[in-house]
Amino acid sequence: xxxxxxxxxxxxxxxxxxxxxxxxxxxxxxxxxxxxxxxxxxxxxxxxxxxxxxxxxxxxxxxxxxxxxxxxxxxxxxxxxxxxxxxxxxxxxxxxxxxxxxxxxxxxxxxxxxxxxxxxxxxxxxxxxxxxxxxxxxxxxxxxxxxxxxxxxxxxxxxxxxxxxxxxxxxxxxxxxxxxxxxxxxxxxxxxxxxxxxxxxxxxxxxxxxxxxxxxxxxxxxxxxxxxxxxxxxxxxxxxxxxxxxxxxxxxxxxxxxxxxxxxxxxxxxx
Amino acid sequence: xxxxxxxxxxxxxxxxxxxxxxxxxxxxxxxxxxxxxxxxxxxxxxxxxxxxxxxxxxxxxxxxxxxxxxxxxxxxxxxxxxxxxxxxxxxxxxxxxxxxxxxxxxxxxxxxxxxxxxxxxxxxxxxxxxxxxxxxxxxxxxxxxxxxxxxxxxxxxxxxxxxxxxxxxxxxxxxxxxxxxxxxxxxxxxxxxxxxxxxxxxxxxxxxxxxxxxxxxxxxxxxxxxxxxxxxxxxxxxxxxxxxxxxxxxxxxxxxxxxxxxxxxxxxxxxxxxxxxxxxxxxxxxxxxxxxxxxxxxxxxxxxxxxxxxxxxxxxxxxxxxxxxx
Ligand SMILES: Nc1ncnc2c1ncn2[C@@H]1O[C@H](COP(=O)(O)OP(=O)(O)O)[C@@H](O)[C@H]1O
Ligand SMILES: [Mg+2]
Numbered sequence: 001x002x003x004x005x006x007x008x009x010x011x012x013x014x015x016x017x018x019x020x021x022x023x024x025x026x027x028x029x030x031x032x033x034x035x036x037x038x039x040x041x042x043x044x045x046x047x048x049x050x051x052x053x054x055x056x057x058x059x060x061x062x063x064x065x066x067x068x069x070x071x072x073x074x075x076x077x078x079x080x081x082x083x084x085x086x087x088x089x090x091x092x093x094x095x096x097x098x099x100x101x102x103x104x105x106x107x108x109x110x111x112x113x114x115x116x117x118x119x120x121x122x123x124x125x126x127x128x129x130x131x132x133x134x135x136x137x138x139x140x141x142x143x144x145x146x147x148x149x150x151x152x153x154x155x156x157x158x159x160x161x162x163x164x165x166x167x168x169x170x171x172x173x174x175x176x177x178x179x180x181x182x183x184x185x186x187x188x189x190x191x192x193x194x195x196x197x198x199x200x201x202x203x204x205x206x207x208x209x210x211x212x213x214x215x216x217x218x219x220x221x222x223x224x225x226x227x228x229x230x231x232x233x234x235x236x237x238x239x240x241x242x243x244x245x246x247x248x249x250x251x252x253x254x255x256x257x258x259x260x261x262x263x264x265x266x267x268x269x270x271x
Numbered sequence: 272x273x274x275x276x277x278x279x280x281x282x283x284x285x286x287x288x289x290x291x292x293x294x295x296x297x298x299x300x301x302x303x304x305x306x307x308x309x310x311x312x313x314x315x316x317x318x319x320x321x322x323x324x325x326x327x328x329x330x331x332x333x334x335x336x337x338x339x340x341x342x343x344x345x346x347x348x349x350x351x352x353x354x355x356x357x358x359x360x361x362x363x364x365x366x367x368x369x370x371x372x373x374x375x376x377x378x379x380x381x382x383x384x385x386x387x388x389x390x391x392x393x394x395x396x397x398x399x400x401x402x403x404x405x406x407x408x409x410x411x412x413x414x415x416x417x418x419x420x421x422x423x424x425x426x427x428x429x430x431x432x433x434x435x436x437x438x439x440x441x442x443x444x445x446x447x448x449x450x451x452x453x454x455x456x457x458x459x460x461x462x463x464x465x466x467x468x469x470x471x472x473x474x475x476x477x478x479x480x481x482x483x484x485x486x487x488x489x490x491x492x493x494x495x496x497x498x499x500x501x502x503x504x505x506x507x508x509x510x511x512x513x514x515x516x517x518x519x520x521x522x523x524x525x526x527x528x529x530x531x532x533x534x535x536x537x538x539x540x541x542x543x544x545x546x547x548x549x550x551x552x553x554x555x556x557x558x559x560x561x562x563x564x565x566x567x568x569x570x571x572x573x574x575x576x577x578x579x580x581x582x583x584x585x586x587x588x589x590x591x592x593x594x595x596x597x
Contacts, residue, residue: 107468118459118462122482184467
C-alpha cells in the first residue's frame with residue numbers, strides 16, 4: 001500500500017478542510033502526455049483562506065479542478081472534509097473509482113467560481129441561483145427561492161435578480177456566480193481567477209464580496225493575481241510554478257520576503 | 272443617469288441641442304428596382320388569376336372537399352407523428368455519438384450513414400415490402416430462441432410502415448442538427464453545472480439542451496416544412512390517404528388535374544405558413560437570455576428583436592442598456 005496513505009493518515013486532522021497529498025496530473029497518453037502537476041502537497045485548515053499565485057500555465061487551474069474532481073488525478077490523494085475524493089479505499093487498501101453519482105455528491109459540497117463566470121444564460125440571475133438547490137438537493141421551489149433571495153441580497157444584486165446574465169455587467173455576473181455556488185451551502189469555495197475577465201473598475205465589487213465571505217468563516221482557495229487581496233485576506237499564500245509548489249507561508253513572508261528566486265521574479269512582474 | 276434622460280424627455284425639450292437634420296443619400300436605383308419587381312409581381316398574379324385553365328371555381332369547390340380535408344388530416348398526422356418520433360431518435364443518436372462507449376458511437380454513425388445515404392423513396396418501398404421480405408417478426412435472441420412472433424402485416428400496417436419510414440429517415444438528418452446544437456454549447460456550461468453537483472442527465476436536460484435548442488430549432492423548423500411535403504412520397508409504401516395522392520386522384524377522375532394540383536398547393540402553403548408562425552415563437556422562446564450578449568463579458572449591444580421580446584414579456588426593465596454600466 002501506499003507511501004501516500006502513510007504520510008497522510010486518511011481521517012485527516014480534523015481542522016484540515018483540504019488535504020492534497022503528492023498529487024500528480026498527467027494529461028493525455030504516450031507521446032502527447034503532458035505532466036502538469038508534479039507532486040503537489042497542500043493543506044487548508046477549516047475557515048482559512050489560501051491564495052495561490054503563479055505564472056500562467058503553472059497548473060493553478062488544474063490543481064483547483066483536481067480538488068473538486070473536474071479532472072481525475074493521476075497520482076496522490078485529495079481529501080476534502082475528511083472524505084477521500086473520487087475513490088473508495090477497501091480494507092486491503094485497493095482504490096475503487098466512485099460512481100459518477102457519488103462523485104457528483106462530493107462535488108456538491110464544494111463551490112467553484114470561474115474566470116468566465118459560466119452563468120446559465122437562459123436563466124435569470126434568480127433562476128441561476130435556485131437551479132442547483134432545486135435540481136440537486138431537491139429543495140422546493142419556494143424554499144430555494146427564499147434562500148436565493150437572501151444570497152442575491154448578500155452580493156448586492158436584489159434589483160437585478162430578474163435579469164438574464166447577458167443584461168448584467170461582468171462584475172454583476174461574477175457576483176451572481178458566487179451566490180449560485182453559495183446556494184449549495186458549500187464547506188469549501190474555489191475561485192479560479194475570479195476577477196481576471198473583468199474591466200478594472202469592476203474588480204473591486206467582486207473582491208469585496210469575497211472578502212465578506214472570508215470574514216464569515218468560509219474556507220477558500222483563491223487563484224488570483226490580486227496581490228492586495230492576498231495581502232489583506234489570505235491566511236496563507238502559495239506560490240506555484242511548473243506544476244510544483246515552490247514556496248508557501250503567511251502573506252507577509254511570501255510577498256515581502258520571498259526565499260525563492262522564482263517567487264521574487266514573479267512578484268517583481270505582477271507588483 | 273437614466274433619470275436625467277427621462278426628465279428632459281418628459282419636459283419635451285430636445286436633449287441634443289445641435290441635432291443633425293441631414294438629407295439622406297439619394298438612391299434612385301431603389302425606386303426603380305422596386306417598381307420593376309412590383310410590375311413583375313402584378314404580371315404573375317394576373318397570369319394566375321385570369322388564366323381560365325386554372326379553373327378557380329373548381330379550385331374553390333374542392334378546397335373544402337371531404338376527401339381533400341381527410342388528405343390534409345393524414346398529411347398533418349404523418350408530418351407531426353414522424354417528426355416527433357424522429358426528434359426522440361435524433362436526440363438519442365446524437366447522445367450516442369458523444370458517448371464514451373465506442374459501440375454506441377459506431378451504431379449511431381452507421382444508422383446516420385445508412386438512412387442519409389439511401390433515397391427516402393427506396394426506403395419507403397422497402398418498408399412496404401417488409402411483410403413480403405419478413406412474413407413473421409419475432410422477439411428473441413439472435414440465432415437463439417424466440418419469445419414472441421407476429422405476422423408482420425398485423426404489426427406493420429401501411430400507416431406504420433409509412434410513419435416509421437419517414438421517421439427513421441428524418442432521424443438521421445435531425446441527429447446531425449442536434450449534434451451541431453449540442454456542440455455549440457460552451458463546455459464551460461457543463462463544467463459549471465458539474466461543479467454544482469448536477470448529474471449528467473440533469474446537465475443535459477436543464478443546461479445543455481435548452482441552449483442547444485437555439486441552434487436546433489431553426490433548421491428543425493425547416494425540416495418540418497420539408498417533411499410536410501415529403502409525406503407525399505408515402506404512396507411508395509403504398510399509403511394513399513394523404514393530400515397529394517387524394518387530390519391527384521380526384522383530378523384524374525374529373526379530368527381536371529390542374530385545379531386539383533392548385534388545391535394541394537394552397538393547402539401546403541397554408542400549413543407551411545402556420546408552421547412558420549409556430550417556429551417564430553419557438554425561436555423567440557429559446558432565444559431568451561441571448562438577446563444582447565455577443566461579447567464574453569456580457570456587454571449589451573442594444574436591444575435586438577429577441578431582447579424586445581424579453582422586454583415585452585415583462586421580465587426585465589425596459590431600458591436594457593442602462594443596466595450594463597451601473
Ligand atoms: N485538458 C488539458 N489537456 C492538456 N493539457 C492541459 C489541459 N488542461 C491544461 N493543460 C495544460 O496544463 C498546463 C497548466 O494549465 P493550467 O492549470 O490552466 O495553468 P494556470 O491556471 O496556472 O494558468 C498548461 O500548460 C496547459 O496547457
Ligand atoms: Mg488558469
